[in-house]
Amino acid sequence: MTASSPGVTLDREHALTLLRQMLRIRQFEDRCAQLYTELKIRGFLHLYNGEEAIAVGVLGSLEPQDAVVATYREHGHALMRGVPMNALMAEMFGKHTGSSGGRGGSMHVFDVARRFYGGNAIVGGGLPIATGLALAEKLAKHTGIAACFFGEGAVAEGEFHESLNLAALWRLPVLFICENNLYAMGTALSRSESVTDVRAKAAAYGMPALAVDGMDVVAVQAAAQSAVASIRGGNGPQFLECRTYRLRAHSMFDAQLYRDKAEVEAWRARGPLITFTTRCKAAGLISEADFLQLQKEADAEVDAAVAFAESSEWESVDELERWVYAERPA
Amino acid sequence: MTADAVTSPRMSYREALREGLRDALRSDPRVFLMGEDVGLYGGCYAVTKSLLAEFGEERIRDTPLSESAFVGAGIGAALGGLRPIVEIMTVNFSLLALDQIVNSAATLCHMSGGQCPVPLVIRMATGAGRQLAAQHSHSLEGWYAHIPGLRIVAPATLDDARGMLGAALRCPDPVLIFEHIGLLNMEGNLTTGAVPVDIDRAAIRRAGRDITLLTYGGSLYKCLEAATQLAADGIEVEVVDLRTLRPLDDALIVDSVRRTHRVLIVDEGWRSGGISAELGMRIVEQAFFELDAPIARVCTAEVPIPYPKHLEDAALPSVPRIVAAARALVSREP
Numbered sequence: 001m002t003a004s005s006p007g008v009t010l011d012r013e014h015a016l017t018l019l020r021q022m023l024r025i026r027q028f029e030d031r032c033a034q035l036y037t038e039l040k041i042r043g044f045l046h047l048y049n050g051e052e053a054i055a056v057g058v059l060g061s062l063e064p065q066d067a068v069v070a071t072y073r074e075h076g077h078a079l080m081r082g083v084p085m086n087a088l089m090a091e092m093f094g095k096h097t098g099s100s101g102g103r104g105g106s107m108h109v110f111d112v113a114r115r116f117y118g119g120n121a122i123v124g125g126g127l128p129i130a131t132g133l134a135l136a137e138k139l140a141k142h143t144g145i146a147a148c149f150f151g152e153g154a155v156a157e158g159e160f161h162e163s164l165n166l167a168a169l170w171r172l173p174v175l176f177i178c179e180n181n182l183y184a185m186g187t188a189l190s191r192s193e194s195v196t197d198v199r200a201k202a203a204a205y206g207m208p209a210l211a212v213d214g215m216d217v218v219a220v221q222a223a224a225q226s227a228v229a230s231i232r233g234g235n236g237p238q239f240l241e242c243r244t245y246r247l248r249a250h251s252m253f254d255a256q257l258y259r260d261k262a263e264v265e266a267w268r269a270r271g272p273l274i275t276f277t278t279r280c281k282a283a284g285l286i287s288e289a290d291f292l293q294l295q296k297e298a299d300a301e302v303d304a305a306v307a308f309a310e311s312s313e314w315e316s317v318d319e320l321e322r323w324v325y326a327e328r329p330a
Numbered sequence: 331m332t333a334d335a336v337t338s339p340r341m342s343y344r345e346a347l348r349e350g351l352r353d354a355l356r357s358d359p360r361v362f363l364m365g366e367d368v369g370l371y372g373g374c375y376a377v378t379k380s381l382l383a384e385f386g387e388e389r390i391r392d393t394p395l396s397e398s399a400f401v402g403a404g405i406g407a408a409l410g411g412l413r414p415i416v417e418i419m420t421v422n423f424s425l426l427a428l429d430q431i432v433n434s435a436a437t438l439c440h441m442s443g444g445q446c447p448v449p450l451v452i453r454m455a456t457g458a459g460r461q462l463a464a465q466h467s468h469s470l471e472g473w474y475a476h477i478p479g480l481r482i483v484a485p486a487t488l489d490d491a492r493g494m495l496g497a498a499l500r501c502p503d504p505v506l507i508f509e510h511i512g513l514l515n516m517e518g519n520l521t522t523g524a525v526p527v528d529i530d531r532a533a534i535r536r537a538g539r540d541i542t543l544l545t546y547g548g549s550l551y552k553c554l555e556a557a558t559q560l561a562a563d564g565i566e567v568e569v570v571d572l573r574t575l576r577p578l579d580d581a582l583i584v585d586s587v588r589r590t591h592r593v594l595i596v597d598e599g600w601r602s603g604g605i606s607a608e609l610g611m612r613i614v615e616q617a618f619f620e621l622d623a624p625i626a627r628v629c630t631a632e633v634p635i636p637y638p639k640h641l642e643d644a645a646l647p648s649v650p651r652i653v654a655a656a657r658a659l660v661s662r663e664p
Contacts, residue, residue, distance in 0.1 A: 067410065101443025110442035117409055117446065122433050128399045129434060132406020132414075139362065139388060139412060146406070159429070162399030169394065323440045324478045326447030326502035 008218050015276075015285040018217050020294050021060065022052040022273050025076040027298040028085060031306065032075070032092055032106075036252050040309075041092045044121075045106050046073040050215075050247030053272035054179050055080045057220025058147060058240070061228050065115070065144035067137070069130040072107035072121035073179075077149060083111045089305035095312035102315050103323075115144075123184070124157030126150060127176070131163045134174035134237070145173040145231045153184025155198050164205040164239070171236035175227055176202065178239070179214065181246040186258035202239035214242030215272045247271060338521065344514040346491035347377045347453075351415070353492070354499055355385050358413055361499060364391035364400055365417030374419045375455055375514055401427035401452065405435050405504075408450040413499050418454040421470045421508065435504040436479030447502040451495065456484075457548045457598055458646055459512040464634035467642075469598040471508040471547070472605030475575040481505040482575040483529045484547040488518045490573065493527035501529065510548035510598075532579035534586065538566035541660055542586045544609055545596040546572040549647055553596050556652040565660050575605055583609070584617045591622040592659045596647050601629040622664035628655050 029048060035041045048055070051073075059068070059080035070077040078088055083099050091098030092106055100110045100119070108119040117133065120126035130148030137144045154160050155178065167174050178198055182189050189196050202209040208230070212223045220242055227238040245267035249256050256264075268274075280286045341349070354361045363378065363385075369392040372379035382390040393400040397418060404416040418424045424431065431452070438446040458467035475482045481503050485491045491509070498505035535550060536557050543553045550571050557567035568586055572578065587593055593613055597606040610625045631645040 069406075098443075100441060100445070103443045104441045108441050110438075110445050112442070112445040117406075118438070118442070120434070122429055125402070125429055125433060128402020128430055129406040129409070131399060132403035132408070133410045134406070135403055136407040136410025136412045139407070140360075140410070159398050159402065162394070162396035163402070165394060166396060166399045166403060170391075323442075323444040325481075326439055326449075327444070328502060 008222050010218065010280070010283070010285060012285045015280045016290065016294070018056055018221070019276060019280065019286065019291070020298070021056040021080060022217065022276070023294050024298045024301065025052045025055065025079055026273060027295065027302050028079060028088070028305070029075055031302045033248070033252070035092070035306070041106065042094070043105050043107070044072070045252045046250065047248045048073050048076040050267065050271055051179055051181060051244045052076055053217035053220050053276070054177065054214050054242045054244060057217045058177055058224040060221060061224040062147055063144070065142065067115045067117060067130070067133040067144060067146045069117050069126040069133065069146065070119060070149045071123070071126060071151060072119070073151070074109055074119050074149070075106070078109045078111065078116060081111070081116045082114050083109060083116060085301055085305040086308040087111070090309040090312050093309040093312070094314070095309055096315040097308070097312040124150065124154040124159035127154065127159050127163035130174055131167045131172060134167065134172035135170065137173055143232065145175060145228065147175045147177060149177045149179060151184065152178055152180040152182070152189055152198055153187070153192075154178075155201060156184070156192055164202055164207065164237070167237040168205045168207045173231045173234070174237045175224070175231055176237065176239045178241045179244055180241055181244050183246065183250070183259065185250045186254070188258065199239065199241045202241070207237045207239055209239035209241070211241040211243060214244030215270050215275060217272055217276055245270070338519050340517055340519055341488065342514065343488055343491050343516045344375065344377055346488040346520060347509060348379070348381070349520070350492040350495035351378065351381060352384070354415065354495055355381070355389060358499070360411065360413040361415065362389040362391065362412065363415045363417065364393050364404070366393055366395055366419055368392060368417050373417070375511065377509070378417070397423055397426035398430055402430040402434065404450045404452070405430060405438070405448055408448050409446060413449060415451045415453060415495070415499070418452060420466050421454050421456045422465050422468055424452070424454050424470070431480070431504070432477055436477050439503070440479060448504045449499070449502045450504045451498045451507065452504070453495070453507045453509060455511050456508040457510040457512055458635045458642060459548065461637055461639055461642060463637040467635035469630065471506070471575055472597065472599040474506055475605055475608070479504065480576060481529060482508070483573060484508045484510070484575060486510070486513065486547050486550040486571050486573070488520050490527055492520060494529055497527055497529045505529065508547060512548040516551075529574055530577065530579070532573050532582040533571045534568060534582070535571045536567065536569040538568035539590060540566045541592040541594060541656055542568045542570060542590045543594050543596055543652070543656065544570050544572060544583065546575065547598065549596045549598050552647060552649050552652055555649045556656060559649070559653050560656055565656065567656065578609070578612065580612055580616065583613065587613055587617045588620050591620055591664070593621070593625045594652070594656050594659055595625065595627045596652055597627065597629045598647060599630060600632050601627060602632060604629065623659045623662040626655050626659050628652050
C-alpha cells in the first residue's frame with residue numbers, strides 16, 4: 001500500500017478491521033481520561049494514545065492458545081486480546097465486575113480465560129514471567145507462544161537482559177515487543193542509554209531482531225505475523241522494536257516538562273490513526289462516512305461500558321482478604 | 331520408634347532433601363527443577379547430585395546466573411500449568427529475585443481476583459555456621475514471612491526435609507523452603523510409611539511443663555541439646571519446632587504457653603523486626619495473662635555474620651546462651 005508497508009496489499013475489509021480496532025482503543029481511552037477528571041477513575045492512569053498500531057498489529061497476529069504479558073499501559077492490549085470492554089471499564093472503576101474483580105485497576109488487567117497475564121507495573125518485571133510462560137509451552141509440547149510487551153525503559157533493567165539471554169539460550173517460543181516511545185516516563189532514551197539502538201541490544205543475544213515503524217499498523221502486523229510464524233515453527237525467540245511515540249502525558253500527573261511541544265506536534269502528524277485513515281481514503285478503501293460510522297460504533301460501545309461500570313457493585317469489604325492465598329478445592 | 335523407622339535407611343538431611351526431589355519428579359510429570367548448577371555440578375551443596383542423570387536435561391535445568399529471570403520464569407511456568415521447583419543457592423542471592431518474589435509471586439493471585447494462583451516452590455539454603463561470611467550466611471526467612479501471599483517453611487527434621495517439598499508442590503501458593511546449611515550432614519533414619527507431612531502446623535519435638543522454647547530450622551538441635559542439659563537440673567523444657575513461619579501455628583504456640591507459662595524464643599535471624607518479635611507479640615496478644623515471666627529471646631547478634639570461627643560462634647545462638655536464658659526465666663518468681 002505504501003513504501004513503509006512493503007508487500008502488503010490491503011483490501012477494504014482488512015482496512016476497516018484495523019481502523020475499527022485502533023479507534024476502539026482510542027475512543028475507550030479518551031473516555032477514560034474524561035472519567036479521570038470526573039474522579040470516576042483514580043490512581044495512576046497511563047494512556048496508549050499514539051501507540052495503538054502496535055497492539056492492533058501484534059495481537060491481531062496471535063492465536064487463542066498464546067499467552068500475553070503486558071505493562072501498566074495495557075488497555076489497548078487487553079481490548080485487542082478480547083477482554084470485554086465492559087469488564088475493562090469496570091476494572092478502571094474498581095468495580096467487582098472488572099476483569100480482575102476490581103482488584104487491580106488500570107495497571108493490572110488480568111483475564112486468564114484469554115491468557116492475558118497482566119498488567120505488570122514493575123518496569124521489566126513481565127519479561128521473566130513471559131519467558132516462563134514460553135518455557136511451559138515448550139516443556140508441555142503445546143503449540144502456543146508467549147508475547148511480551150514492554151517499553152524501551154525496560155531495556156535499562158537487568159530483567160530485560162536476563163530474560164532475553166535465557167529465552168535465546170533455551171530457544172523458547174516468545175516474542176518480545178519493545179514499544180519504544182522514546183521516553184521512560186520523563187527520561188529520554190538518549191539520557192538513559194549509552195547505546196540507544198534497542199534492536200541491536202536484542203540482536204546481541206543471538207535472536208532475530210527487527211525494528212519497524214510502530215506508527216504503521218500494516219508494517220507492525222506484517223512484521224509480527226512473520227515473527228510469530230517463525231517462533232511457532234520452533235525457531236526460538238524473536239524481538240520486535242516498534243518505534244512509536246506517546247502523544248499524551250505519561251500519566252495524568254505529568255506536566256510534560258521534559259519535551260518540546262513542537263516535538264509532540266510533529267509526532268502527532270505521524271499518529272497511527274490519522275496516517276492510516278488518510279492513506280486508506282487516498283487508496284479509495286474507506287470513506288469519511290466509514291470513519292464516522294466506526295467512531296460512532298466505538299462510542300456506543302464505550303457508552304455501554306461506562307453504564308455497565310457505573311451500575312456495577314463494589315466488592316464487599318468482607319472479601320478483602322480473599323485470594324491472598326488460592327482457594328483449595330474441598 | 332516404629333518398626334518402619336528401624337528398617338528405613340540411614341541417611342543425611344541432604345539425602346532426605348534429594349529423596350524429596352526424587353519423589354516429586356517421579357510422581358508428577360509437570361514437576362521440573364531449575365537453578366544455578368543444579369545439573370552437571372550436582373548442586374552448590376550437592377543436594378541435587380545425580381538427578382540430572384536420572385531425569386535428564388529437560389527436567390533438571392542449569393540456569394545462567396540470573397536469579398530474577400529464572401525465578402520469574404518459574405512464576406510464568408507455574409501460570410502456564412507446570413509445577414516448577416526453583417533452587418536459589420543461598421538466601422542472600424534470593425535478594426536478586428526479590429522483585430519477582432514480592433511484586434509478582436506474592437501478589438498475582440489477589441491482584442487478579444483469584445485468577446492467577448502461582449503454584450511455585452522456591453528452595454534455598456539459609457543460615458550460618460560454616461564460615462561463609464557475610465554474603466552467604468544470613469537467615470532472612472523471617473523477613474520473607476512478612477509478605478502476605480507467600481508461605482514460608484523451614485524443615486528441621488529428615489522427615490520434613492523429604493516431605494515438605496511434596497506438600498509445597500500440592501499447595502497452590504508460592505512456597506519458599508529454607509534449608510539450613512548446618513543440617514545438611516546431619517544423619518538419621520527417615521520414618522517410612524508415614525502420612526505426607528503438612529506445611530501448616532508446628533510440632534512439639536520435646537514435651538515439658540516448665541518452659542516453652544520456640545524455634546525452627548538449624549536452631550532446633552541447639553534447643554534440644556539445651557533441653558537435655560536443663561533436664562539434668564530438673565527443668566522440663568518443651569521444644570516447639572515452628573516448621574512454618576507463614577502461616578504461624580498460633581493455636582499450638584498459645585496452647586504450649588498456657589501449659590508452661592514461660593517462653594524463650596530462639597531465632598538465628600536478627601532480633602530487630604524479626605520473626606521473634608512477631609512471635610512475642612502474638613503471645614502477648616493472645617496469652618498475656620498466662621505468662622509468669624517476660625518473654626525472652628536468644629537471637630543472632632545484630633551484625634553481618636563474620637568469617638572467623640570465634641566471631642561467627644559468638645554471633646549465633648548457642649547452647650550455653652539458650653541454657654542461661656532459660657534458667658533465668660525459670661528462676662523468676664511469677
